[in-house]
Amino acid sequence: MKALIVGIGGVGGYFGGKLAKAYGFSPDHSVVFVARGEHLRKIREEGLAVSTKDEGNWIARPDLVTDRPADAGQVDIVLFSVKGYDLEQSAELVKPCIHEGTAVISLLNGIDNAERLSAVIDRGHILNGCVYISAYLAAPGSVTQVGGPCTLFFGPETGPVEPYRPVEQFLKDGGVKATLTDDIASALWSKYIFVGPLGGVTSLSGKSLGGVIESEELRSMLAGMMEEVKAVASARDIVLPEDIVKNSIDMASNFPYETKTSIQLDFEKGNRTELDTFVGFLVKAARDLSIDAPLHERVYRELAARERR
Template sequence: MNSDTTKIGILGIGGIGGFVGAPLAKKYKDSETKIIFICRGETKKAIQNEGLLFESKGETTTIIPDLVSDNPTEIGILDVLILTSKSYSLKDVLSTYKDCINEKTIIITLQNVVNAKEIIRETLPEAGQIMEGCIYVASNVKQAGHVQHVGGPGKIFVGGKENIQLIKLLTAGGLDITYVENINEILWKKYLFVAPVAGITSAYKVTFGQLLEDENLMHILENMMIEIQSLAKKNNINLTNEDIETSKDLLTKFPFESKSSLQLDFENDNQTEKQFLVDYVIENAKKYGIETPFYNGVNEKIKTLYNVS
């Protein structure tokens, strides 16, 4: 990172981008650390005109970053790029903003996948440092330029090459972020929660609280987690039965009415991450000869319910 000015871009100001970008832009306003919100369309227009409305713990704050733009030339070369866009758009956004990235740019991923680095390397083989990461939070878009933090601790874990200076900068900026050596294990533990919960809440149209109260659905959820446990093992990651219990218990940490982002995208007729949260498990398990009857059942319900492939 440049010792004088540090340019941090947050790509995608949706639920996660807003949650990450808001404290950073608030803390580093009028400083040598420049916070850039990279977004387009109605979101860009709303934030340029009114600022980002960020709602958390009963308080709504108006956040004004240093720049709101979707123009690579205006954005320039970034020291840090935090990717908060949906998994399905990773390749497109990286291609669009490749001129903002050089070999010194540190890319931080916060997608709900276990293969983000792979996707980035396919698109930008010359990319420098990639810090794969994940975040535990429920944060949604109420409308363009208005993000609501619903629940969850907001804890961020990142891996890759250790960068103490960057972690200190982001922590001082209000993020609860921790560097871990073995990020793959953390990514799989997050995936163990996110993917089955996303699938089952979408298939059965239930909130987190309704899921917890339904014994039959919790049985299906646990078996979906066991299927992911088998897939993780083939990827040299040992997910224990205790990890499964921890994932199930995590549901209790969210408000009763919480919904998965996959479910919300289906409800709002948006493009979804089904390919990464449902299809990925089934297709990769098949390669290893792992049976996934519970994932298959949920997938069939989703396909019928939402008329998708």
């Protein structure tokens, strides 16, 4: 199989780095990275340095690293791990690589990425996915994983999962803790109820995950936002575990105290953010369903004003 990893930040760098470590220069499989600028140059010259919390450190050397996806030719698997605001543009560039049997998997935060990809890509099999990991781009040519179980879930929105078993096996054999699921919608919402409210509260407060959890006021706000997500999911016929709010807060408690969310880091650095993905999506979905989501409304309003400054 040939796998194309689009976006070599924390997520793409970790999972792509695992695959490149396992399959680099294999006679049967190949791994291609799509990166840009100085990051591309560093990887091309020195490989991708991957540092992890519990799995050691290594240099990942993909078969090819390029800023032109078409250089890869046609591929069997595409993993998208770009920022949400870059998804459509990246998908356009990847279109020449996709054949009728290509599995195209979004690993982005958010709920509607498969729908967005389907609007651009008219071949292959568009699958949704989600990951649980805390990782970031430390410097050009270097990614660091600091927390999370490093798990990857993926599957079709409808239809049988069996055609995608070879993809699951490829990922597993490459060292990725991957699970093919026939209920990817629940997996996406289970992730969203975690990352959306956490991203909003950490960005608004400036506190790390540990700082949010130890503050009674912020923890209460976090739980309230999670309840708003749960209400919208329920109205969309997504069944989530009854205790998902408690479990999500418990999961956040298990991350290192100093962990910051990706959107929080973007706000701190003055970068473009994924505010619409983390918070705005839920605001719109709640309004469309006539569901009150006052905490999301407030967080979105205040962070949008901050982003405009």
